[in-house]
Structures are given as structure tokens and as C-alpha cells.
Amino acid sequence: MQNTSRLFWVAFLSTCLGIGLFRFSYTSLMPLLVEQKWFTASFASYLSSANLLGYLIGALLAHPASRYIQDRKLIIINAFVGSLSLLLCAIQGLPEFLYIVFRLFSGIAGATLMVLAPSYALRRVAPEIRQKLSMVAFSGIGAGVVISTFIVPYAAQINVGLGWLFLGILSLVFSLLIFIGLLDQQARTVTNYSYEPTVLLQPKQIQMVVLVIAAYALSAIAYIPHSLFWIDFIKSELHQTIHFANQQWAFYGIGSMLGAVFAFYCVKHWQLAGALWRCYLLYSLAIFIPVYLHSFYSLALSSFLTGLLNPAVVSLSSSALLTILGAQHHQSAWSMATAAFATAQLLGGLFMSFLHTHHIDYTNLFFLGAIIMSVGFVCSTCFYIIQKVNLTQLEGKN
Structure with a gap:
């Protein structure tokens, strides 16, 4: 029998590492890397792009790799590889x-953890607690962002190497806990592991999967102005202090910590499809706020809501695919969704960076992001309508 509490911890710590520490921690470190003359501003940007490229590679390879190596082993290996990469970044003066x-x-390790760990845990718990597991698992994103927002910058202000070192040691501790959590899962993984059989999907299932993944990929582009440019926008275009900018990023971190819990209670109140379109609508409005409103409280609201809705949309999208396809085929679909998200994020980031270098100001990028998120809202609304029609037809037959 599987140890359910350990699965909860494995899923939580994996998303904390995969997104919070392996990726978002760099947002806090990047200005200090330039300020303390570790790297030039342009090379610091290249490092950010390298991480996004790695995330795409990991998203594409994670599910195929799981056909040859047990999920459990892949999760452990990537947790330690990602941790080692952070520790190595603490060494100054290496070739660029x-x-x-x-x-x-x-990035590769982070994406692999995001693809494999939640699905691994979902397949091994009772159906009635899968929604709760999803909430706990994707709360790890927010926990990682909070660590990156509130703790890492203070260590890095003393020395960036100390910031990297703190991240690496903390990641190693989390990796060790993941390893311990997966120890008692080995027997079942070995004896019951099987390849997914080919399954024929109904046309409406395909439509719903496409709509969920399309909306999820669009959200990856739409939130780029907040995830990549938010601090620079506040400093450069609004001419605020770094302290002011860090306060706004802290609101983003607080929102991220609550996002998956928010999604859980939205589902309880509106059901899954109803919660998804409402979150996309609110997400569109949150991204639109800084186009016109630049007061402290307006920016704080935008920071908090985008932080809240990022993990909420991740959690709801994963749950939607689980509902459509079932636990046995969730991993392959979630792998596709993560790859679509990573591709959109990489290409969208390059495109928005290109626009900004060609004198398109940040407020226009926020407007573009809000428009793109609105298209995601339309996709999620179509998903809601198809699911509602399906339920109505089933009730009519009964």
C-alpha cells in the first residue's frame, strides 16, 4: 500500500524545486549578478534564456524517458542534478x-520534475483525494517563489555566490526528502509498472484536451511581462526605487503561495470547468491593470493576482486533463501541456524581448499580454460549454 502522506510531500517538493527554485529564483538574483559584476546585463539575459530552453527540452524528453527509466528514478536524478547546477553556479570566475x-x-531538471512528479503521485492515490493532492502539489510552486522572493535576495545582497550556495544547499535538502519519500514506492513501481495502452479518444475529448492545452500555452506568453519584466518596468519606466520594486515582487510571491489553495476552493464552489474560465478572466484583468494604473495599490493588486493565478491555472489545467483522460493517461497529456507551455514561453519571451529592444514600451507589452490571456479565456469558456453540453446529454440519456 502506498504511503499517501509521502506522495503529497514528494509532489509538493518537486514543484517547489522545479519552478520555484530551479527557475524563479533567478529572477531575484539577476539584478544582483549584474550589480556585483558577475555578468554583463546581456549575458545575464542569455542565462535566463538558457533556463527557458532547458525547460522546453525537459518537457519534451520527460515522458519519453519514462518509458525506459522508472519515474521514481527520473524524479530523484533530476532533483539532485538541478540542485548540483545551483551549487556550481556559486563558483565565480568560471568560463561563461x-x-x-x-x-x-x-531548466531540464525543473521541467522533468513538473511533468513526472504530480502524475506519479496522482496515479498512486485514491480518486477521491486527487483534487486535494493537486492542490498540495502545485502549492509547491508558490512556496518556491516565496523562498526566492523573501530569503534569497538577502543572502545575495551580501554576495551573489552566497545566494546560489543557499539555494543549492536547500535544494539538496529537498532532494534528499524526495529520495526518502520515494523509497517505499519502489516495490510497486517495479512490479506494477506498465506502458500505457493505445486509447481511442472521442472527438469531444480531443476538443477539450486541445482547448485546455491551448489556453495553458497562451497563459505562458501572457504572463511573461510580469514574470520577466516586472521589476525592470517598475524601475525603468515608472522610475521607482529598487525597494519599491522588491515590495511588488513580494506581493507576487505571496499570491503564488496561495494560488493552488485558491484553485481548490474555486473548484469546490464552481466545479472544475467553471473555475477555469473564471480564473482566466481574472488573469486577463490582472495583467491589464498596469497598462493604465500605476499607484502602489494598483501595482500590488496586479502583482498579487498574477502570482495567485499562475499556480491556480497550472493546478486547474492539470486537473482538467486528469478529468478528461483519467489518471492512467494523465502523464502523457500533462507532458504535452508542459511542452506547449515551455515552447510558448520561450518563443513569447524572445518575441517580447525583441519588441522591447525595438522601442515598444512595457505598457504595450502588458496590453498585448492581456489580449493573449483573453484568447485563453475564450478557449477555457469553450471547454466549459462542451463539458456542460456533455453532462446535459448524459443526464438526458439517464
Whole structure:
């Protein structure tokens, strides 16, 4: 019998590492890397792109790799590889290409954890607690963002190497806990592991899967102005202090910590499809706020809501695919969704960076992001309508 509480911890810590520490921690470190003359501003941007590229590679390879290596082993290996990459980044003065390699592997490890760990846990718990597991699992994203927001910058202000070192040691501790949590899962993984059989999906199932993944991919582009440019927008275009900018990023972190819990209670109140379209609508409005409103409280509201809705949409999208396809086929669908998200994020980031370097200001990028998220809202609304029609037809037959 599987130890359910350990599965909860494994899923939580994996998303904490995969997104919170292996990826979002760099947002807090990037200005200090330039300020303390570790890297030039342009090379610091390249490192960010290397991490996004790694995330795409990991998203594409994670599910195919699980056909040859047990999920449990892949999760453990990538947790430790990602942790090692952070520790190696703490060494100053290495050739620049090595830092690109370190950030690339950090992205690969992060995506692999995001694809495999939640699905691994969902397949091993009773159906009635899967929604709760999803909430706990994706709360790890927010926990990682909070650590990156409130703790890492203080260590890094003393020395960036100390910030990297803190991240690496903390990641190693979390990786060790993941390893311990997966120890008693080995027997079942070995004896019951099987390849997924080919399944024929109904046309409406395919439509719903496409709509959920399309909306999820669009959200990856739409939130780029907040995830990549938010601090620079506040400093450069609004001419505020770094302290003011860090306060706004702290609101983002607080929102991230609550996002998956928010999604859980939305589902209890509106059901899954109803919660999804409402979250996309609110997400569109949150991204639109800084186009016109620049007061402290307006920016704080935008920061908090985008932080809240990022993990909420991740959790709801994963749950939607689970509902459509079932636990046995969730991993392959979630792998596709993560790959679509990573591709959209990488291409969208390059496109928005190109626009900004060609004198398109940040407020226009926020407007573009809000429009793109609105298209995601339309996709999620179509998903809601199809699911509602299906339920009505089933009730009519009964």
C-alpha cells in the first residue's frame, strides 16, 4: 500500500524545486549578478534564456524517458542534478559557457520534475483525494517563489555566490526528502509498472484536451511581462526605487503561495470547468491593470493576482486533463501541456524581448499580454460549454 502522506510531500517538493527554485529564483538574483559584476546585463539575459530552453527540452524528453527509466528514478536524478547546477553556479570566475550549461540543466531538471512528479503521485492515490493532492502539489510552486522572493535576495545582497550556495544547499535538502519519500514506492513501481495502452479518444475529448492545452500555452506568453519584466518596468519606466520594486515582487510571491489553495476552493464552489474560465478572466484583468494604473495599490493588486493565478491555472489545467483522460493517461497529456507551455514561453519571451529592444514600451507589452490571456479565456469558456453540453446529454440519456 502506498504511503499517501509521502506522495503529497514528494509532489509538493518537486514543484517547489522545479519552478520555484530551479527557475524563479533567478529572477531575484539577476539584478544582483549584474550589480556585483558577475555578468554583463546581456549575458545575464542569455542565462535566463538558457533556463527557458532547458525547460522546453525537459518537457519534451520527460515522458519519453519514462518509458525506459522508472519515474521514481527520473524524479530523484533530476532533483539532485538541478540542485548540483545551483551549487556550481556559486563558483565565480568560471568560463561563461559553463554557466549556460548549468542553467540549461537546471531548466531540464525543473521541467522533468513538473511533468513526472504530480502524475506519479496522482496515479498512486485514491480518486477521491486527487483534487486535494493537486492542490498540495502545485502549492509547491508558490512556496518556491516565496523562498526566492523573501530569503534569497538577502543572502545575495551580501554576495551573489552566497545566494546560489543557499539555494543549492536547500535544494539538496529537498532532494534528499524526495529520495526518502520515494523509497517505499519502489516495490510497486517495479512490479506494477506498465506502458500505457493505445486509447481511442472521442472527438469531444480531443476538443477539450486541445482547448485546455491551448489556453495553458497562451497563459505562458501572457504572463511573461510580469514574470520577466516586472521589476525592470517598475524601475525603468515608472522610475521607482529598487525597494519599491522588491515590495511588488513580494506581493507576487505571496499570491503564488496561495494560488493552488485558491484553485481548490474555486473548484469546490464552481466545479472544475467553471473555475477555469473564471480564473482566466481574472488573469486577463490582472495583467491589464498596469497598462493604465500605476499607484502602489494598483501595482500590488496586479502583482498579487498574477502570482495567485499562475499556480491556480497550472493546478486547474492539470486537473482538467486528469478529468478528461483519467489518471492512467494523465502523464502523457500533462507532458504535452508542459511542452506547449515551455515552447510558448520561450518563443513569447524572445518575441517580447525583441519588441522591447525595438522601442515598444512595457505598457504595450502588458496590453498585448492581456489580449493573449483573453484568447485563453475564450478557449477555457469553450471547454466549459462542451463539458456542460456533455453532462446535459448524459443526464438526458439517464
